[in-house]
Amino acid sequence: MNKRLLYFAIVALLACGCNGCKDTKKDDYITVSPDAGTTYKSGEPVNFSVKYPADLKPDSVVYLMDGMRIGSAKDSTAVTLKTDTLVLGARVITAKVYQAGQPQEFTTNIVLLAAKAPEELTFKVEKVFPHDTATYTEGLLYQDGALYESGGGYLDPPPGQSKETQSRLKKVNLQTGKAERMIMIDPKVFAEGISIVGNKLIQLTYMERKGFVYDKDTFKLLSTFDNNVGIEGWGMTFDGNKLYMDDKTNRIFFLNKDTYQQVGYIDVYDDKGAINQVNELEMIDGKLYANVYQTDDILVIDPKTGAVLQKIDMKALYPEANRNANADVLNGIAYDKATGRIFVTGKKWDKLFQVKFVKK
Numbered sequence: 001m002n003k004r005l006l007y008f009a010i011v012a013l014l015a016c017g018c019n020g021c022k023d024t025k026k027d028d029y030i031t032v033s034p035d036a037g038t039t040y041k042s043g044e045p046v047n048f049s050v051k052y053p054a055d056l057k058p059d060s061v062v063y064l065m066d067g068m069r070i071g072s073a074k075d076s077t078a079v080t081l082k083t084d085t086l087v088l089g090a091r092v093i094t095a096k097v098y099q100a101g102q103p104q105e106f107t108t109n110i111v112l113l114a115a116k117a118p119e120e121l122t123f124k125v126e127k128v129f130p131h132d133t134a135t136y137t138e139g140l141l142y143q144d145g146a147l148y149e150s151g152g153g154y155l156d157p158p159p160g161q162s163k164e165t166q167s168r169l170k171k172v173n174l175q176t177g178k179a180e181r182m183i184m185i186d187p188k189v190f191a192e193g194i195s196i197v198g199n200k201l202i203q204l205t206y207m208e209r210k211g212f213v214y215d216k217d218t219f220k221l222l223s224t225f226d227n228n229v230g231i232e233g234w235g236m237t238f239d240g241n242k243l244y245m246d247d248k249t250n251r252i253f254f255l256n257k258d259t260y261q262q263v264g265y266i267d268v269y270d271d272k273g274a275i276n277q278v279n280e281l282e283m284i285d286g287k288l289y290a291n292v293y294q295t296d297d298i299l300v301i302d303p304k305t306g307a308v309l310q311k312i313d314m315k316a317l318y319p320e321a322n323r324n325a326n327a328d329v330l331n332g333i334a335y336d337k338a339t340g341r342i343f344v345t346g347k348k349w350d351k352l353f354q355v356k357f358v359k360k
Contacts, residue, residue: 042115049078089267114307127354130177139194140332147172155187167191193236204233235281250274266306282333
């Protein structure tokens with residue numbers, strides 16, 4: 001091994017952190033920039049470079065983002081990454097520095113945010129319908145002239161969980177709020193989001209790591225599946241090609257519509273940072289609409305990048321002081337594609353609202 005390569009190897013072994021390493025001398029640093037955790041807005045170019053001691057001249061530097069090659073530099077050690085088409089969130093950048101054919105790896109990371117603040121929207125109430133106050137709404141959708149609703153709760157709770165109204169699955173008459181068909185779920189299971197794919201209705205569970213597949217028309221249980229995606233099961237929706245589900249974080253997973261296995265994901269960010277506790281989901285005109293648990297906000301999310309495009313303040317929809325006694329938080333969005341109607345409700349609310357979202 002020649003003297004220069006030996007020096008390079010020694011420096012590389014003396015790692016000091018995620019974004020570089022050093023020798024015992026103060027000036028003998030090898031670092032990759034930008035610094036770990038640096039934030040950028042979508043569309044802003046990111047310049048990556050490696051700084052190394054003056055007497056160390058690498059042959060080339062190859063840059064990777066999350067393991068995928070994004071560029072290389074032979075005559076210099078800098079590359080520029082365009083970000084306008086990238087999904088948002090944390091990205092790990094690796095610089096593979098080559099000398100005499102041997103690479104050493106140095107890493108940093110960046111966080112990509114939405115390009116701009118979400119547009120602020122409000123709403124208009126068009127109609128009000130009755131809603132069952134016994135249903136702790138976790139999933140809501142509209143299809144073929146009826147509402148389908150999944151209600152959560154433990155009648156026989158596991159340790160650490162409170163006893164609630166038993167979980168259920170319902171087909172509901174919009175005008176009366178009454179169930180036209182209903183089945184009760186295992187009292188040890190907390191039911192969550194639902195979606196309809198063809199003639200099948202899929203229902204998630206909260207912490208039980210199970211999913212149920214029913215016949216949409218009869219609610220006959222056709223099969224179950226193991227749901228090992230995410231940390232919990234929360235909201236769910238379908239865009240005609242793939243399913244979307246969330247898990248109380250800012251991540252929305254893509255699932256194969258037939259196998260329910262993960263095929264991708266996005267992370268939800270606005271221009272300030274991650275938006276956690278993304279909950280009940282609905283696909284409307286190619287955009288994801290999502291409740292944010294324990295808030296009065298509905299987000300409109302780009303399903304390709306995770307960027308929050310719009311935020312709808314629903315606080316004035318049904319003020320807490322005016323709600324029925326056992327009412328809980330806002331949750332539940334359903335879309336009637338045939339007419340463009342949008343319905344929203346809350347957990348154990350006595351009302352379901354037909355609304356229109358408008359600019360402030």
